[in-house]
Amino acid sequence: MNTEDLRLIEQDESKLYGYLINLAKSDQGSSHIYLFEKYLNHKSEELRSAAIYALLFVLKVDDEYYRNEAIKYIADKESDFDLRQWSISGLSQTYFGTKEIDLLKLYLAHLNDSEEDEDIKPTFLRGLLGLYGLSSRDVFLKVGTISKVEEKVMEAFASEFNEIRSLVEKEV
Numbered sequence: 001m002n003t004e005d006l007r008l009i010e011q012d013e014s015k016l017y018g019y020l021i022n023l024a025k026s027d028q029g030s031s032h033i034y035l036f037e038k039y040l041n042h043k044s045e046e047l048r049s050a051a052i053y054a055l056l057f058v059l060k061v062d063d064e065y066y067r068n069e070a071i072k073y074i075a076d077k078e079s080d081f082d083l084r085q086w087s088i089s090g091l092s093q094t095y096f097g098t099k100e101i102d103l104l105k106l107y108l109a110h111l112n113d114s115e116e117d118e119d120i121k122p123t124f125l126r127g128l129l130g131l132y133g134l135s136s137r138d139v140f141l142k143v144g145t146i147s148k149v150e151e152k153v154m155e156a157f158a159s160e161f162n163e164i165r166s167l168v169e170k171e172v
Helices: 003-009 012-027 029-038 045-058 066-073 082-093 101-112 121-132 136-143 150-156 158-170
Strands: none
Touching: 003 012, 012 029, 012 045, 012 082, 029 045, 029 082, 029 121, 045 066, 045 158, 066 101, 082 121, 101 121, 121 136, 121 150, 121 158, 136 150, 150 158
């Protein structure tokens, strides 16, 4: 797509959102990081969500700036649900299996926060498991499903959650 075509699409946020999502998933996504970054702080939460999706969830770009932006969106409970969800999922994809203490702490804090949106807590739970190195497949094989099973997951992975808590507490 040339610059003129992009300018035309930019006039319609929903078309631009679709374009950014499809571009991220394409073979050319990694050569357009500059374009995704352009929308990381856009006034539209939908476009910020597309940028986070592209940079962290699909391309898994390990960059402190992108990480901090995602953490900022996660912390803002008034942010758009999808923006927060892609930020949580994107960080857990980018840092899958790293056991990043700061991210483990963040996700645990939101899981334990009684004022956190209950609808987003499963995303924090899956993200926490991902940061620990457990994939959706691992969850499915142990629990038999990957949706609407937070209590089953917590029980099935009790030893892993205990280790996560120990890792986090060691750093305090």
